Amino acid sequence: MNLEKPVIVGKSKTIKDIIRLTKQVGEYDLNVLITGESGVGKELVARALHFYSKRISEPFVKINCAAIPADLLESELFGYEKGAFTGANSVRIGKFELAKGGTIFLDEIGEMPISLQAKLLQVLQDRRYFRIGGHKEVKAMARVVAATNKNLEAEIAAGSFREDLFYRLSTICIHIPPLRDRKEDILPLVEYFISQLKIKYPNKEFSWDEDVLEMFKTYHWPGNVRELYNYIQRIFVLGDFISVKQELQEKLTQKNELVSSIGSRIHDLDKSIDINFNKSNIPSLKEIKDSVTKKVEKMVIEKILKETNWNRKETARLLKISYRALLYKMKDMDISPPPGIR
Ligand SMILES: Nc1ncnc2c1ncn2[C@@H]1O[C@H](COP(=O)(O)OP(=O)(O)O)[C@@H](O)[C@H]1O
Ligand SMILES: [Mg+2]
Known part of the structure; x- marks a missing residue:
């Protein structure tokens, strides 16, 4: 029960x-x-x-x-x-x-x-x-x-x-x-988890650090509420605000670098697109979106495959798609490993 x-x-x-x-x-x-x-x-x-x-x-x-x-x-x-x-x-x-x-x-x-x-x-x-x-x-x-x-x-x-x-x-x-799309939930969750921990460990002295809270609100929480809960448990027990702040800052920077590098590649792509439309051949917005999405997807998949030494299971996990979906996309986008790698 x-x-x-x-x-x-x-x-x-x-x-x-x-x-x-x-x-x-x-x-x-x-x-x-x-x-x-x-x-x-x-x-x-x-x-x-x-x-x-x-x-x-x-x-x-x-x-x-x-x-x-x-x-x-x-x-x-x-x-x-x-x-x-x-x-x-x-x-x-x-x-x-x-x-x-x-x-x-x-x-x-x-x-x-x-x-x-x-x-x-x-x-x-x-x-x-x-x-x-x-x-x-x-x-x-x-x-x-x-x-x-x-x-x-x-x-x-x-x-x-x-x-x-x-x-x-x-x-x-x-x-x-994902939690990053509903940031208003972060504070209530923090308060709830802390109150639960205080009930469980009534003798533990604990007080908050406002900077960490601010950081919590900007961080993108790839592991969502589970990741938030883990950080709160760790802070509650160790009180290691400074190292948590550093860690979150590093992760945030890495993520921003990745996104902005994709962004700048799209900018290059944009410059190479011929804007010589005439009224009879303007593609639909959806067609444009699909074609650009596909290009970006292909670029990212190839990059992660290289990064993981063509480990397809790992690549699928990192990109949060299934193994079979990755194989399908690779076939569809004509991505195959360089000679010598299987
Ligand atoms: N809205 C919420 N309120 C309170 N606790 C939450 C909330 N969302 C997630 N949690 C807690 O976060 C952890 C991860 O949630 P879980 O349900 O296991 O996620 P999922 O099944 O999507 O991976 C659990 O400890 C869960 O109780
Ligand atoms: Mg689960």
Whole structure:
């Protein structure tokens, strides 16, 4: 049972809307898809959806599709019977069954192998399935909440996510924007985390440093609320304001340098574009945007590939797209490694 109330903190309009939507949707048995970068609070919202549902006294079971090897994921989800395969020495109950009439939280759904996506879709349609190697039907009663930090529309275009499953999962879609796009939430979050820490460690002396707060407001928080929480814990325990400020400043400078170097390349690009339009051949704004976006994407992908010694997994991770989406883009943009590198 998960009876502790998940608290979603924030005063931006976005967060207020998300809180309202979460309460509204919670009590209905609709599938919900939560999207947003890592650390924005997707799991928190999933837990809140469970909290506000009639399923509160039933289990909340989480499965991280990215953390489990693809070939084990199916048995983790659906379980197996004794003797289903070599090594299956006893029955194993899957997460769907463990969740009973509660909520199953499919985290990082974008990483689910396409073959398993087909099976999941089937289960969501039929609301029943067999354990691997089993003959007795098991009812799938749990409410499904899924989350991803990937852009599933792009994954669908790249052929790595099933469109029909996407529609099935996303009856309701909750998008949580990155923290840098809702800076009004930073201060309330800081205050909330500090108050929680003070409750937990009542004997710890602690006072704030205004400069760090200012820095917190300008920093871009690539790791979102999770990163903010980590910094606050560290400052609370160590009181090392000065080194935190230095660290944030360095990260900020690196990021600005990267963005401005991309910016200046676009400026060069701009100069090379022939502005000799005549009225009959002006491309649509969308065509221009798509073509420029593609050029910039190609440039950045090539750069990161070089930087990582053509490590495609690492490049995909750094650019926050899936491995398959990267391969697709490389093919589409005609990017291939130099001779001698595979
Ligand atoms: N709006 C919020 N209010 C309070 N805590 C939050 C909020 N958003 C995120 N957190 C906290 O930040 C951490 C990361 O959130 P999590 O839900 O795990 O993110 P995600 O699943 O998107 O990676 C957790 O400790 C979570 O409780
Ligand atoms: Mg998470």
